[in-house]
Amino acid sequence: MMWYNKWEIEWMLMTLDNENFIMVCDDSVSYMRDVYNYLDSKTIEILSFFGLSNLKKKRRIIIYNDLELYKKHIEDYHEYKDYMCADTNDGNINILSLEAANQTKEHANMSIDQLKSTILHEFVHICQQDVELEHMENDIVWFWEALATNLGNPERFTKIEIKATNEEIEDFISLRNNYSVSYTIGLYMLENYSREEIIEYVKFPSRLLRDCNNILNNAREWSVKKLNKNNW
Numbered sequence: 621m622m623w624y625n626k627w628e629i630e631w632m633l634m635t636l637d638n639e640n641f642i643m644v645c646d647d648s649v650s651y652m653r654d655v656y657n658y659l660d661s662k663t664i665e666i667l668s669f670f671g672l673s674n675l676k677k678k679r680r681i682i683i684y685n686d687l688e689l690y691k692k693h694i695e696d697y698h699e700y701k702d703y704m705c706a707d708t709n710d711g712n713i714n715i716l717s718l719e720a721a722n723q724t725k726e727h728a729n730m731s732i733d734q735l736k737s738t739i740l741h742e743f744v745h746i747c748q749q750d751v752e753l754e755h756m757e758n759d760i761v762w763f764w765e766a767l768a769t770n771l772g773n774p775e776r777f778t779k780i781e782i783k784a785t786n787e788e789i790e791d792f793i794s795l796r797n798n799y800s801v802s803y804t805i806g807l808y809m810l811e812n813y814s815r816e817e818i819i820e821y822v823k824f825p826s827r828l829l830r831d832c833n834n835i836l837n838n839a840r841e842w843s844v845k846k847l848n849k850n851n852w
C-alpha cells in the first residue's frame with residue numbers, strides 16, 4: 621500500500637504478531653504489548669462467534685501516534701471529523717494512540733482500557749467483513765454496530781428504551797444515542813435469535829434488509845417491556 625513506504629521511512633516501527641494480525645506502531649507506544657495481549661486473549665471467542673478459525677488473511681493493526689498522519693489516512697476515504705479515532709476503511713484496523721487521541725476534543729480522556737476495547741470493537745467489524753458473502757452498496761449500519769458493541773466493547777454502552785422510528789434507526793449517523801440504540805437491538809437479537817440465524821444475516825445482508833422492519837419493531841417492543849419490568 622502507498623503509505624507503507626512512507627511509514628517505514630518516517631517511523632521507527634515495532635511489531636507484534638500472531639496468525640490473525642500484526643500490530644504496528646512506533647517505539648514510543650509503551651503499552652503496545654499490553655494492548656496486543658488483550659486482543660490476543662479475546663480473538664478466539666470472537667472468531668468462533670462468526671464461525672471462523674482464522675481471519676481470511678492477516679490484518680494490520682496500526683496504532684497512529686501522529687494525529688496528522690491519521691487524518692491523512694481518513695481523508696483517503698472521507699472527511700475527517702474530531703470524533704473519529706478508529707476505522708477499518710482499508711480492511712485493516714487503524715487507530716489513534718492514546719497520546720494522539722488525547723489531542724482531540726472528543727477523546728481527550730481516552731484510557732488504555734478504552735483503547736483496548738475500541739480495537740476489539742474494530743476486530744468484530746473485520747470478522748464481519750470476512751463472513752459477509754454478498755455486499756450491498758449501503759451497509760445496514762445499525763446491525764454492524766449492534767454486533768461490534770455487544771461482542772467487542774459492551775462495557776462502554778447502556779441499554780436504553782428505543783424510541784426512534786425504523787427510518788431514524790436506518791439513518792444511523794444522525795440517530796440520537798446511536799450506539800446505545802444499536803447495542804440494545806444487538807442485545808435483543810442475541811437473546812432472541814440463534815447464532816446461526818444471526819450469521820445468516822451477516823452472510824446475506826439482503827435477508828436482513830427483508831426482515832429489518834420486523835426486527836426493529838420487535839426490538840423496540842422488547843426494550844420497552846424490559847425497561848418497564850426493570851428486568852434487564
Ligand SMILES: [Zn+2]
Pocket residue numbers: 741745764765768
Ligand atoms: Zn463500529
